[in-house]
Amino acid sequence: MREFGYQRADDVPGAVALLAADPAARYLGGGTNLVDLMKTGVEKPALLIDVRELPLDRIEVTGSGGLRIGATVTNSDLAADPEVRRRYPALAQAVLAGASGQLRNMATVGGNLLQRTRCGYFADTTKPCNKREPGSGCPAIAGEHHNHAILGASAHCVATHPSDMGVALTAFDAVVTCETADGPAELPLAGFYLPVGDTPHLETALPPGALITGVTLPPAPVAATSRYRKVRERASYAFAIGSIAAALDVQDGVVRDVRLAFGAVASRPWRARAAERALTGGPATAEAFAAAADTELAAAEPLPHNGYKVALTRNLVVAMLTELTQEAVR
Amino acid sequence: MRVSMRVNGRRVTAEDVWEGESLLFVLRERLGLPGSKNACEQGECGSCTVYLDDSPVCACLVAAGQAGGRDVVTVEGLAGAAGLDAVQQAFMDAGAVQCGFCTPGLIVQAHYLLRETVDAGGPVPDDGEIREVLAGNLCRCTGYEKILDAVRLAAARKAAAAAAAAGQAEPGQAEVGR
Ligand SMILES: Cc1cc2nc3c(=O)[nH]c(=O)nc-3n(C[C@H](O)[C@H](O)[C@H](O)COP(=O)(O)OP(=O)(O)OC[C@H]3O[C@@H](n4cnc5c(N)ncnc54)[C@H](O)[C@@H]3O)c2cc1C
Ligand code: SF4
Ligand code: FES
Ligand code: FES
Numbered sequence: 001m002r003e004f005g006y007q008r009a010d011d012v013p014g015a016v017a018l019l020a021a022d023p024a025a026r027y028l029g030g031g032t033n034l035v036d037l038m039k040t041g042v043e044k045p046a047l048l049i050d051v052r053e054l055p056l057d058r059i060e061v062t063g064s065g066g067l068r069i070g071a072t073v074t075n076s077d078l079a080a081d082p083e084v085r086r087r088y089p090a091l092a093q094a095v096l097a098g099a100s101g102q103l104r105n106m107a108t109v110g111g112n113l114l115q116r117t118r119c120g121y122f123a124d125t126t127k128p129c130n131k132r133e134p135g136s137g138c139p140a141i142a143g144e145h146h147n148h149a150i151l152g153a154s155a156h157c158v159a160t161h162p163s164d165m166g167v168a169l170t171a172f173d174a175v176v177t178c179e180t181a182d183g184p185a186e187l188p189l190a191g192f193y194l195p196v197g198d199t200p201h202l203e204t205a206l207p208p209g210a211l212i213t214g215v216t217l218p219p220a221p222v223a224a225t226s227r228y229r230k231v232r233e234r235a236s237y238a239f240a241i242g243s244i245a246a247a248l249d250v251q252d253g254v255v256r257d258v259r260l261a262f263g264a265v266a267s268r269p270w271r272a273r274a275a276e277r278a279l280t281g282g283p284a285t286a287e288a289f290a291a292a293a294d295t296e297l298a299a300a301e302p303l304p305h306n307g308y309k310v311a312l313t314r315n316l317v318v319a320m321l322t323e324l325t326q327e328a329v330r
Numbered sequence: 331m332r333v334s335m336r337v338n339g340r341r342v343t344a345e346d347v348w349e350g351e352s353l354l355f356v357l358r359e360r361l362g363l364p365g366s367k368n369a370c371e372q373g374e375c376g377s378c379t380v381y382l383d384d385s386p387v388c389a390c391l392v393a394a395g396q397a398g399g400r401d402v403v404t405v406e407g408l409a410g411a412a413g414l415d416a417v418q419q420a421f422m423d424a425g426a427v428q429c430g431f432c433t434p435g436l437i438v439q440a441h442y443l444l445r446e447t448v449d450a451g452g453p454v455p456d457d458g459e460i461r462e463v464l465a466g467n468l469c470r471c472t473g474y475e476k477i478l479d480a481v482r483l484a485a486a487r488k489a490a491a492a493a494a495a496a497g498q499a500e501p502g503q504a505e506v507g508r
Contacts, residue, residue: 006331006349006395028393035391036372038350048349050396076385100466102439103373105385106392236465 004038005047009054012179012211018049019209020181027051027211029072029111032103037116041125042132052108056213059083065219071110071212075165076101078109088217090226090245094168097230100237110212113166113176113192114204117159117267118239120144130156131200138200146305147241150313151297152266157200158303161193161268162239168228170269171245171261172217178210185210193268200267222249222257225328229320230263231312240264242312248324250284258321260296262313272296275317284325286318293317333398337361338407344394353397354378354389357404365405365434376467379435380404386442388466405434408441416491417441420484421477428471436467440481444488451492454485 006028009015019025024046028034037043056070059081067083078084079095099107121127121139128136138157140148148158166189174189187205194202206212217223226247232238243263249256258279260272275296282288293314300310333356334343344360352371357363357380367377371390378389381403408415417440420426427433443463447455455463460481469477 004349006393008395008398028396030391031393031396032373032388032391035352035393039371048393048395052396074385099373100376100388101442101463102376102379102386102388102466103391106382106387236462 004045006050007047008050012054012056012213015049015051015054016179016181016209016211018047019211022047025049027110029108030074030103030106031111032099032107033111033115037123040123042116042123051110051211056110062216062219067217068214069109069217070214072108075099075104075107075109075112078165079104086224088168088172088220088223088226090171090223090228090247091165091168091217093228094164094230094243094245097228097240097243098164109165109215112163113169113189113212113215114206115163116203118162119148119159122159131159131203134199134201141303144305145303147239147264148303148306149266150300150302150306150309151262151270152196152268153301154196154198154200156198157196157267159200159267160264161266162264163269164228164230164240164243164263167243167261167263167269168226168245169215169217170271171226171247171259172220172223175216175218176206176212177214177216178206178212180207180210182207184213186216189215189269190271196267203267220247220259222247222259225249225324226259227320227324229316231316242309242316244313244316244320246317246320246324248284248321248328250325250328253284255279255282255284255288260317262316265300265309265313272317279321284321286322289318289321290314331395333394335397335400335402337363337402338404347394349393349395351394352390353380353382353392353394353402356394356397357389357402363404363406367431367434369431374468375432375435376439377432377435379438379467381438381442386439403438405437408437415441416488417444417481417484420480420487424476424480424483426472426476426480432467432469432471436464436469436477439464439467440484443481444485448485448488448492454489455481457482 026045028048028050056072058070060068075095079092085092121129130138149160176187228245230240230243240263245261247259262270275292278292278295333347344356369375369377373388373391379386380389383400
């Protein structure tokens with residue numbers, strides 16, 4: 001590890017000013033991703049600005065019935081919050097499906113959104129990687145990519161975003177709020193992660209130096225009937241090889257409202273809007289669910305070793321929507 | 331830099347800490363507390379589990395500065411004047427220790443599980459709950475069965491002790507789960 005400084009920020013403007021004064025500084029949330037990447041030399045900040053004690057640790061119901069979640073709320077507290085569990089059960093389930101209890105106790109909402117990919121080449125500084133070293137190449141495409149992207153990737157990078165939490169937030173139209181040197185700003189999560197293109201090292205639309213202050217979830221009655229399911233290579237404590245956040249409102253066998261987002265398939269949590277459009281107003285049947293999944297996955301471009309993700313994601317759509325339909329009928 | 335914190339109830343100060351040091355390194359190499367183990371150093375095995383302000387965390391991924399001014403409890407801090415903690419005793423009695431590298435982390439995490447359940451007046455955790463809470467603690471020796479036995483044993487003993495304290499102890503109950 002390189003030498004670096006450490007400072008605790010007293011307040012939000014103070015944190016933003018500290019970072020503005022030192023371009024090589026980084027915010028530190030729980031450190032569960034950043035400290036790890038510093039050990040391997042992937043990240044080399046000159047100064048860590050610890051933001052975990054900022055007063056951004058509250059979860060509040062908004063006037064309209066949505067939720068405002070502070071950036072330093074720990075993953076554990078987020079998953080345990082009664083309002084989250086009641087209004088957006090898939091979000092609590094997604095958070096609990098990630099990492100381990102010990103890690104969730106440290107990890108924050110802001111850090112979770114900005115965690116880096118788990119692509120093995122990215123983590124190995126002896127290997128080329130366009131995301132870590134622009135222009136050096138992407139060895140994953142011809143190499144180890146069984147857990148890489150099938151949607152929205154490019155010839156420059158095929159990495160996935162590893163967050164489970166982000167998948168549920170994406171399904172529910174979360175908006176990221178942040179503080180910049182010029183004042184507060186808002187970014188819908190749908191536009192938060194940049195397209196990969198030929199700049200895989202540029203990951204988010206967050207303005208330079210911006211501190212994430214929280215995430216706002218608009219009210220979504222449909223979210224009360226929602227679930228998150230994650231497929232892993234072991235029963236617990238592993239990153240997803242496929243996942244889904246789904247919410248469904250069915251009346252008299254007709255889909256009134258539906259939310260679908262996939263994890264582990266793209267460089268960002270993948271909102272399945274084409275599938276949602278195909279389903280809305282139509283019958284809530286297994287055939288319709290499968291057809292909608294196929295519509296969404298028609299754009300998939302699997303690599304030689306990750307084609308299984310197409311079938312896996314399709315199966316997740318059908319299984320989850322079938323379960324949610326039964327739950328709605330009951 | 332200098333990092334002051336409370337470790338196992340004592341105020342301690344570590345001098346000349348390099349900002350990049352992990353809490354785990356400070357505990358083991360500067361404060362003479364080698365109980366917490368450094369196995370993977372990347373959050374994957376849980377053998378470095380310690381309490382940080384009452385929540386178990388992986389000390390290998392906590393930067394030393396993050397622990398400044400906080401309360402840390404390591405496996406060394408669990409035993410009281412009356413002897414070993416119930417979880418420690420149960421790990422010995424159930425034969426849940428082989429090489430022992432995973433043991434301190436498992437004991438802290440199991441201690442936390444029982445603190446949140448039986449100690450808080452709740453029911454004895456079921457196997458699913460035990461497995462999920464211990465999912466972040468890897469053991470390459472035991473196959474986990476004896477570890478589960480140990481946690482069940484500690485939970486049963488604590489439940490029996492609580493019942494006894496409430497004046498409704500039944501003889502023999504302490505050994506349920508053996
Ligand atoms: C062994 C292991 C297994 C894991 N398994 C899973 C899993 O299955 N699913 C899953 O989703 N995740 C998993 N994770 C990842 C974990 O969820 C993330 O490491 C964690 O959420 C990151 O949060 P943090 O607060 O610790 O972030 P940090 O490490 O502190 O920060 C991460 C990044 O965010 C930036 N940052 C932090 N806070 C802010 C802020 N407020 N504003 C602006 N920038 C900020 C930092 O500068 C840094 O770039 C796993 C991690 C480990 C180590
Ligand atoms: S997939 Fe992306 S992160 Fe992985 S090696 Fe290629 S460029 Fe790097
Ligand atoms: S040494 Fe910390 S989790 Fe393995
Ligand atoms: S006893 Fe050896 S790792 Fe668990």
